[in-house]
Amino acid sequence: MKTVKWGIIGCGDVAEVKSGPAFQKVKQSELIAVMRRNKSKAEDFAKRHKVPFHYDTAAALLGHKGINAVYIATPPSTHLKYTLMALDAGKDVYLEKPMTLNFIEGKIIAEALKNTSGKLTVAHYRRKLPAFEKVKQLLGEGAIGKVQCADIQILQPRKSELIADTDDNWRLRPEVSGGGYFYDIAPHQIDLMYHYFGVIKGVAGFSSSDNTIELVDDLVNGIIHFESGVQFRGIWNFTASGVNKKEECVIYGAEGSIRFSFYGEEVQLQHNNGTEVFSFKNPDHVQQPMIAAVVDYFLDKAENPCPVEDGLVVMQTMEQLCGRWS
Structure with missing residues (x-):
């Protein structure tokens, strides 16, 4: 070929x-x-x-x-x-x-x-987009010292620009999407955590819904323990008030932190000498x-x-975070 x-x-x-x-x-x-x-x-x-x-x-x-x-x-x-x-x-x-x-x-x-x-x-x-490659580079260089924990907060109103708009809104039909908006956007976020921190040792999570449709989770809250020792916590809320709207990941280390958005083009590195900001331009076709x-x-x-085994890790982790894993 x-x-x-x-x-x-x-x-x-x-x-x-x-x-x-x-x-x-x-x-x-x-x-x-x-x-x-x-x-x-x-x-x-x-x-x-x-x-x-x-x-x-x-x-x-x-x-x-x-x-x-x-x-x-x-x-x-x-x-x-x-x-x-x-x-x-x-x-x-x-x-x-x-x-x-x-x-x-x-x-x-x-x-x-x-x-x-x-x-x-x-x-x-997202593994190959410049901002997220920069995060991996900074972690590899020890820019924030030993990585201790990471925190994701995705707080979005019912109508969010993060979710692609479609005529039939199939993302809220679990027989088509697998499980609502969480199943639509969380794979990228969970995959990056796995990509950054390696093998997952344990996962625990809970989910709830304001919706009567089974398996459509409006609120997902969970923790992940990586074999590397990194601790993760994340919350995804798709019925948040507009005033609480937020979309951010912060990775904390012994000597600083890295802060970024999953939908932005900027990475902030905070350490004892101040804050560095790295800006990037995504390609027209991401x-x-x-x-x-x-x-x-x-x-x-x-x-x-990104082999199939990595995709399986993400699928299993999503089910564990939603409390569906048995």
Whole structure:
């Protein structure tokens, strides 16, 4: 394989700006075809983004012999089905988060990978954005001394700009999303903590809901103990008052702290000599750095930037934080 030739399953809002155009901009990468169940919308996406082929079924797209990899950008309810279909068709897979509806489905994908030569990367793309790479660099350099603990506070009103707006609001349908807004945005945050601090030793958490829909958690509160000794606490509240609106992570060390937003482009380093601020500019298509890393992995030029095992850790941790794990 000299070029990764992509097909996209689910060319909706996420693929429109965050990811789709990047497949055409990364070196040794081409976007060949897209699929959406609404044929006219698939055709419209293909025309606007100059994609040669469009389909209204995943089977038809996977049957395209010129495609050797697929990006699965549908809601989580179809991730398992489409991933297994893609692997069976001999395609490598770039899979949106959360990787599945639940941990059990994630395990099925992990087992399927063992019986195929196919490759799979989970789209925890913040790992490759400059601000979060800077955080990892500062931690590695010991900029705040021995890391002691980390704190995440996500306090958002019911209508939040952090949550992508859709006509049917499928994120509040657990049979489609897995579990409300927490399942939509927390994978990125939990993944970064795992990426920074390593193996997780223990998790405890609780959740509650103002909603009568089962598994839609409005409030999630939990702690994580890492084998490295780092302690983590986090709270996600999606019914917060506007005056309490907040979105922040602080990592505390013996000699200072690192403060950042998951949706910003700035990192603050506080230490005995004062405060340093590092500013960054995200690419127009925020998944582009991760897609470049995935292309290198698929072409055997680099390691997997986020393997299925990491996705499983995130799925298990989410269920534990929600109090669902047994």
